Amino acid sequence: MEAVLDNIGLVGWAFAHTVLLFLFSGVLSLLLGTFLVALRVGPVVVLQRAAATYVTVVRNTPLLIILMFFQFAAPKLGVTFNFIDVQWGEVSMTSFFGAAVVSLSLYTSTFVCEALRSGVNSVPLGQAEAARAIGLSFGGVMSQVVLPQAYRASVPPLASVQIALLKNTTVAGVFGVMEALARMRILTNNFTGQKIGIFLAFAIVFVVLVEVLSFLASRLERRWRIA
Amino acid sequence: MTALEKQPEAPAAGEPLVVLDGVNKWFGKLHVLQDINISIKRGEVVVVIGPSGSGKSTLCRAINRLETIDQGSIALDGDPLPQEGKALAALRADVGMVFQSFNLFAHKTILENVTLGPIKVRKKPKAEAEAKARELLDRVGVGVQAEKYPAQLSGGQQQRVAIARALAMEPKVMLFDEPTSALDPEMIKEVLDVMVSLAKGGMTMIVVTHEMGFARTAADRVIFMSDGAIVEENTPHEFFTNPQSARAKDFLGKILKH
Numbered sequence: 001m002e003a004v005l006d007n008i009g010l011v012g013w014a015f016a017h018t019v020l021l022f023l024f025s026g027v028l029s030l031l032l033g034t035f036l037v038a039l040r041v042g043p044v045v046v047l048q049r050a051a052a053t054y055v056t057v058v059r060n061t062p063l064l065i066i067l068m069f070f071q072f073a074a075p076k077l078g079v080t081f082n083f084i085d086v087q088w089g090e091v092s093m094t095s096f097f098g099a100a101v102v103s104l105s106l107y108t109s110t111f112v113c114e115a116l117r118s119g120v121n122s123v124p125l126g127q128a129e130a131a132r133a134i135g136l137s138f139g140g141v142m143s144q145v146v147l148p149q150a151y152r153a154s155v156p157p158l159a160s161v162q163i164a165l166l167k168n169t170t171v172a173g174v175f176g177v178m179e180a181l182a183r184m185r186i187l188t189n190n191f192t193g194q195k196i197g198i199f200l201a202f203a204i205v206f207v208v209l210v211e212v213l214s215f216l217a218s219r220l221e222r223r224w225r226i227a
Numbered sequence: 228m229t230a231l232e233k234q235p236e237a238p239a240a241g242e243p244l245v246v247l248d249g250v251n252k253w254f255g256k257l258h259v260l261q262d263i264n265i266s267i268k269r270g271e272v273v274v275v276i277g278p279s280g281s282g283k284s285t286l287c288r289a290i291n292r293l294e295t296i297d298q299g300s301i302a303l304d305g306d307p308l309p310q311e312g313k314a315l316a317a318l319r320a321d322v323g324m325v326f327q328s329f330n331l332f333a334h335k336t337i338l339e340n341v342t343l344g345p346i347k348v349r350k351k352p353k354a355e356a357e358a359k360a361r362e363l364l365d366r367v368g369v370g371v372q373a374e375k376y377p378a379q380l381s382g383g384q385q386q387r388v389a390i391a392r393a394l395a396m397e398p399k400v401m402l403f404d405e406p407t408s409a410l411d412p413e414m415i416k417e418v419l420d421v422m423v424s425l426a427k428g429g430m431t432m433i434v435v436t437h438e439m440g441f442a443r444t445a446a447d448r449v450i451f452m453s454d455g456a457i458v459e460e461n462t463p464h465e466f467f468t469n470p471q472s473a474r475a476k477d478f479l480g481k482i483l484k485h
C-alpha cells in the first residue's frame with residue numbers, strides 16, 4: 001500500500017486517463033450504438049443488413065485485436081490519429097489515446113446497439129403507429145417516441161455495457177496510454193514486495209468507480225420510472 | 228354540447244373528401260378488403276360496423292396508409308394517397324387517428340402528447356402549440372391533467388387526450404377504430420360525448436364502433452362489413468330497424484342480445 005500512497009499523484013493521473021478514456025468512448029459508443037440501432041430497425045433493407053453485419057463482426061472480434069488493428073495496421077492504410085496531441089498536466093492525449101478511444105467506441109457501440117435493440121422491441125407497436133399517424137417522419141418517430149422509451153427500458157443493460165467499457169479501458173495500457181493498468185504494472189515491478197497491496201488498491205478504485213456508475217444508473221432508472 | 232361545436236365552417240360541405248375506389252387487399256391468402264367503394268362527403272359521419280375480423284380496422288388503417296392496399300385507389304380531398312416519404316407524412320398529419328388502445332406517448336406528459344405533432348410536424352412555435360393544446364384539453368375535459376403522464380390517467384381520460392392530440396393537427400378527417408371498446412362502461416359515455424359534439428361541429432368522421440347509441444345520434448350513414456366486403460349501407464335508423472341482408476340481421480341479433 002505504501003507504494004501507492006507514496007505515488008498517489010501518479011496513480012491519480014493514471015486514473016484520470018482511465019476516466020477520460022471511459023468518458024470519450026462512453027459518449028461515442030452511445031451515439032454510434034444509437035445510430036446503428038436506427039439503421040437496424042429502419043426501413044432500408046441494405047442498411048439493416050450492413051448494420052447487422054457490422055455488429056456481428058465487431059462484437060465477435062476480441063477487443064485487443066481491434067486495438068492492435070488501429071495501432072499497427074490502420075496507420076499503414078493511412079488511418080492515423082497523429083493530429084491528436086493534447087497535454088494537460090500529466091494527462092497526455094496523443095495518437096495512442098485516439099486509437100484507444102476509437103477502438104473502445106467501435107467495440108462498445110455494438111453492445112450498445114444490441115441493448116438498445118431489445119429496448120426498441122419492448123416499445124409497444126402502437127407507440128410508433130401513433131407517432132406515424134400524427135405525421136412524424138421515420139426520424140421523428142425514432143427520436144421523439146421510440147428511442148426515448150427504448151433508452152428508458154434499456155438502462156440496466158446499458159449500464160452493464162458501460163461498466164464493461166470502464167474495465168476494458170485497461171487494454172489501452174498495453175499500447176502506451178498511461179492509464180491505471182499501465183501505472184499498476186510499473187508499481188508492481190518497482191515494488192515487488194508490495195504486489196498484493198498494490199493490486200488491492202487499484203482493484204478498490206475500480207470497484208468504487210463501477211459503484212458510482214451503478215449508482216448513477218439506478219438513479220436514472222428511478223427518475224424515468226414514472227413515465 | 229358546447230365549445231366543440233364551434234368548428235370552423237367546412238369550406239365546401241357535401242363535396243367528397245375521402246374516396247375509396249375498388250380497394251382490394253390481401254394478407255397472404257386472406258382477402259381482407261374486397262372491392263371496397265366508399266365516398267365520404269365533407270362533414271359526413273360514417274359508422275363502420277361488422278363482426279370481428281371483417282376488415283374494419285384494416286379499412287381504417289388503409290385510409291392513412293398505416294396499411295398498404297394491393298389494388299384500387301384511395302383519395303383524400305381529391306389527391307391520391309402518396310406512396311411514402313414527406314408527402315405521406317403530410318397526408319397522415321391531415322388524417323387524425325384514434326386507436327382502441329389510446330397509444331398515448333408513455334414518456335411524455337399529456338400536454339407534450341398534444342403539442343408534439345403541432346411543434347414537430349406543423350412547425351408551430353411552442354407557446355402557440357401549448358395554448359392551443361390547453362384549449363383542446365379543456366374542451367375534452369382533461370385540462371387539469373395537462374402535466375401528468377398517461378399512465379396516471381383513467382382509460383376514458385386517456386382516450387379523450389388521444390382525441391385532443393389528433394384534433395391539435397387540425398385534421399381534415401378523423402378516424403376512430405373502436406375508441407371505446409377498451410373502456411369500462413362508465414367511461415364510455417364521456418368519450419362518446421366528446422365524439423358526438425365533434426360530429427355536431429361538422430367534423431368528417433369515420434368511426435368503427437358497435438355503440439349503436441352513437442350511431443343513432445351522430446351518424447349520417449352506417450356501413451356494414453362482413454368478411455372484407457361492404458354488405459349493406461344505410462341510414463342508422465333504417466339499418467338498425469330494417470336490416471336487409473341475412474348477415475346484418477344475424478349480426479344485429481347477436482349484439483342486441485348483450
Ligand SMILES: Nc1ncnc2c1ncn2[C@@H]1O[C@H](COP(=O)(O)OP(=O)(O)OP(=O)(O)O)[C@@H](O)[C@H]1O
Pocket residue numbers: 254257259277278279280281282283284285286
Ligand atoms: N398484419 C396482419 N397480418 C395478417 N393478417 C392480418 C393482419 N392484420 C389483420 N389480419 C387479419 O385480417 C382480418 C381483418 O382484420 P381486422 O383487424 O381489419 O378486422 P376487424 O374487423 O377490425 O376485427 P375486430 O372487430 O376484431 O377488430 C382478420 O382475419 C385478421 O386476422
Ligand SMILES: [Mg+2]
Pocket residue numbers: 283284285404405
Ligand atoms: Mg379492429
